[in-house]
Amino acid sequence: MTVMTYIQAVTTALKEEMIRDENVFILGEDVGKKGGVFKATEGLYEQFGEYRVLDTPLSESAIAGVGIGAAMYGKRPVAEMQFADFIMPAVNQIISEAARIRYRSNNDWSCPITIRAPYGGGIHGGLYHSQSVEAIFANQPGLKIVMPSTPYDVKGLLKAAIRDNDPVLFFEHKRAYRLLKEEVPKEDYVLPIGKADIKREGSDVTVITYGLCVHFALQAAEKLQAEGIDTHILDLRTVYPLDKEAIIEAAKKTGKVLLVTEDNLEGSIISEVSAIIAENCLFDLDAPIKRLAGPDVPAMPYAQPMEQFFVIDEDKIEAAIRDLAEF
Amino acid sequence: MSKTHHKSLGLTNDDVIEMYKTMLLARKVDERMWLLNRAGKIPFVISCQGQEAAQVGAAFALDRKHDYVAPYYRDLGVVLAFGMTATDLMLAAFAKAEDPNSGGRQMPSHFGQKKNRILTGSSPVATQVPHAVGVALAAKMESKDFVSFVTLGEGSSNQGDFHEGLNFAGVHKLPVITMVENNGYAISVPLEKQLACKSVADRGIGYGMPGISVDGHDPLAVYEVVKEARERAISGEGPTLIEALTTRFTAHSSDDDDRQYRDLTELEKAKQRDPIITFANYLKNEEVLTEEELNKIESEINDEVNKATDYAENAPFADPDHALKYVYEE
Ligand SMILES: Cc1ncc(C[n+]2csc(CCOP(=O)(O)OP(=O)(O)O)c2C)c(N)n1
Ligand SMILES: [Mg+2]
Numbered sequence: 001m002t003v004m005t006y007i008q009a010v011t012t013a014l015k016e017e018m019i020r021d022e023n024v025f026i027l028g029e030d031v032g033k034k035g036g037v038f039k040a041t042e043g044l045y046e047q048f049g050e051y052r053v054l055d056t057p058l059s060e061s062a063i064a065g066v067g068i069g070a071a072m073y074g075k076r077p078v079a080e081m082q083f084a085d086f087i088m089p090a091v092n093q094i095i096s097e098a099a100r101i102r103y104r105s106n107n108d109w110s111c112p113i114t115i116r117a118p119y120g121g122g123i124h125g126g127l128y129h130s131q132s133v134e135a136i137f138a139n140q141p142g143l144k145i146v147m148p149s150t151p152y153d154v155k156g157l158l159k160a161a162i163r164d165n166d167p168v169l170f171f172e173h174k175r176a177y178r179l180l181k182e183e184v185p186k187e188d189y190v191l192p193i194g195k196a197d198i199k200r201e202g203s204d205v206t207v208i209t210y211g212l213c214v215h216f217a218l219q220a221a222e223k224l225q226a227e228g229i230d231t232h233i234l235d236l237r238t239v240y241p242l243d244k245e246a247i248i249e250a251a252k253k254t255g256k257v258l259l260v261t262e263d264n265l266e267g268s269i270i271s272e273v274s275a276i277i278a279e280n281c282l283f284d285l286d287a288p289i290k291r292l293a294g295p296d297v298p299a300m301p302y303a304q305p306m307e308q309f310f311v312i313d314e315d316k317i318e319a320a321i322r323d324l325a326e327f
Numbered sequence: 328m329s330k331t332h333h334k335s336l337g338l339t340n341d342d343v344i345e346m347y348k349t350m351l352l353a354r355k356v357d358e359r360m361w362l363l364n365r366a367g368k369i370p371f372v373i374s375c376q377g378q379e380a381a382q383v384g385a386a387f388a389l390d391r392k393h394d395y396v397a398p399y400y401r402d403l404g405v406v407l408a409f410g411m412t413a414t415d416l417m418l419a420a421f422a423k424a425e426d427p428n429s430g431g432r433q434m435p436s437h438f439g440q441k442k443n444r445i446l447t448g449s450s451p452v453a454t455q456v457p458h459a460v461g462v463a464l465a466a467k468m469e470s471k472d473f474v475s476f477v478t479l480g481e482g483s484s485n486q487g488d489f490h491e492g493l494n495f496a497g498v499h500k501l502p503v504i505t506m507v508e509n510n511g512y513a514i515s516v517p518l519e520k521q522l523a524c525k526s527v528a529d530r531g532i533g534y535g536m537p538g539i540s541v542d543g544h545d546p547l548a549v550y551e552v553v554k555e556a557r558e559r560a561i562s563g564e565g566p567t568l569i570e571a572l573t574t575r576f577t578a579h580s581s582d583d584d585d586r587q588y589r590d591l592t593e594l595e596k597a598k599q600r601d602p603i604i605t606f607a608n609y610l611k612n613e614e615v616l617t618e619e620e621l622n623k624i625e626s627e628i629n630d631e632v633n634k635a636t637d638y639a640e641n642a643p644f645a646d647p648d649h650a651l652k653y654v655y656e657e
Contacts, residue, residue, distance in 0.1 A: 056495065065456070074465070093454060097454050107652070166655045
């Protein structure tokens with residue numbers, strides 16, 4: 001075991017996978033000499049050389065598209081989008097190409113690419129350095145979307161993403177990079193993509209969420225424990241395709257469900273989670289499903305008070321759980 | 328008529344006969360698809376007609392056992408040269424289960440066949456450009472002696488992916504050859520409303536690569552420039568942009584009527600330079616083939632197309648619920 005931050009877990013997973021399989025390579029903006037704007041690829045250029053940690057032109061559609069071509073050939077590209085917000089020029093490559101390559105070729109070709117991108121707000125990033133973009137991709141069969149909440153999960157899931165034979169979008173919360181630290185095994189391990197994880201057992205209220213919101217939910221749960229409210233927390237980990245079984249089970253467990261995302265509310269991941277629960281748990285619910293999300297404005301404003309208004313934090317989750325518990 | 332003699336390019340008589348046969352097969356398969364479409368048997372056709380010389384000339388300049396191609400929808404000539412068969416193409420036209428491109432999932436002419444290193448393609452134009460660059464990047468990373476070859480139309484050269492892909496290839500000096508088949512129209516919109524520069528080849532300079540225009544009606548001329556581009560690529564000198572000047576002999580597709588927007592006398596004039604006819608004449612003049620031999624080739628190809636059509640028409644569709652398969656690895 002070593003204590004590792006969330007971003008160190010990213011770097012460790014990348015490094016170990018590059019050692020394990022020489023087909024694994026990284027491409028993106030500033031990933032080489034600089035080691036990435038967040039330093040996720042720090043030291044890898046020195047260790048693996050220019051062509052395995054490739055500084056690309058400022059050109060997102062090419063980063064995705066060239067990666068897709070290399071993946072079809074048999075490489076294992078890990079493409080970095082500098083910020084999730086800047087994945088937009090690559091959406092055609094990701095949705096029209098990566099997601100459909102296996103299907104459209106009737107299983108003849110495949111596209112084992114991993115696309116990493118830092119997402120999320122609360123870091124004074126304004127509209128274009130704070131966004132959650134997962135919902136854009138979350139109705140595209142062929143894609144998998146992983147959004148880990150802890151350093152331990154980052155290491156195991158990023159390795160799984162790189163080894164996966166289909167395209168995986170791997171969204172890392174940029175605020176979690178240095179905020180979250182924990183013990184992570186030194187050994188090689190992978191965690192299953194497509195499986196949610198219970199982060200806390202409880203019996204009064206179920207919180208289903210993912211990414212950095214898991215951390216806030218855990219903090220809120222600790223506080224509420226003192227008041228005698230026992231919170232169950234399910235971390236989706238993979239937000240597409242969803243782990244329906246785990247969602248249904250978690251909802252049934254307490255009969256009171258709070259769904260949390262820091263994305264805008266309408267059409268978000270938790271909207272789909274809500275539909276799954278509504279379809280499957282009618283007689284198990286003791287309160288209406290409650291959703292806590294960002295407001296339906298285009299994105300997170302820059303000024304601190306407006307940013308704070310937008311973001312999800314421990315207090316907002318705490319209040320929402322209490323409401324449900326008292327229902 | 329070819330200005331360059333095939334022997335001066337290192338091509339044997341057998342090579343040029345094979346080129347001719349491939350061009351003719353592409354044409355005949357294409358013509359048959361139109362008949363089938365007009366007879367209501369297949370829903371859609373998009374044509375190679377008029378562009379076969381560029382496609383086959385280029386493909387024969389490649390290493391057809393090792394190079395990768397990312398063709399666009401008109402490239403019947405390229406995929407036939409890379410090992411796809413008339414039967415494969417007819418299976419795609421009829422959308423049958425055995426279609427190696429997609430098992431009937433995609434519209435015809437959305438090519439792909441892994442065993443022949445034909446990358447799977449989609450409908451949004453130019454997305455294949457970065458893919459070919461990615462394959463070329465892999466070649467460079469592994470120090471392997473193959474190149475990738477990608478084609479598209481001149482209208483499609485306005486897409487961002489053309490720019491992003493070629494710039495990437497230029498920066499990293501990757502072994503990729505891009506051939507734009509400039510037929511003067513993007514559906515109905517003529518060249519001068521698509522490009523502000525005179526020729527697509529002019530765009531090469533912006534990507535730090537040679538841009539070469541070539542007569543796309545002449546398979547030997549195209550062969551020569553692609554051959555040179557391949558040698559540059561293999562020797563580490565990087566990518567090349569080639570513009571093959573061609574003519575689209577048909578409407579854009581079976582759903583288009585080009586009389587609305589196109590001067591058909593101009594088209595009739597271009598048809599006098601039909602590459603199938605001019606190349607046949609070349610082969611006769613050079614005494615590579617006699618009239619009788621040419622006739623024999625034509626009748627053999629007709630038989631091949633007949634057989635392919637019959638086979639595909641009678642082949643089964645995939646089961647409806649096959650639609651559920653292969654979203655992810657199974
Ligand atoms: C991104 C995108 N926009 C529009 C279309 C519809 N479309 C299909 S082919 C075509 C014209 C392409 O012209 P060009 O690139 O010159 O190729 P050509 O068909 O002439 O060979 C258009 C507009 C498309 N397939 N993809
Ligand atoms: Mg055109």
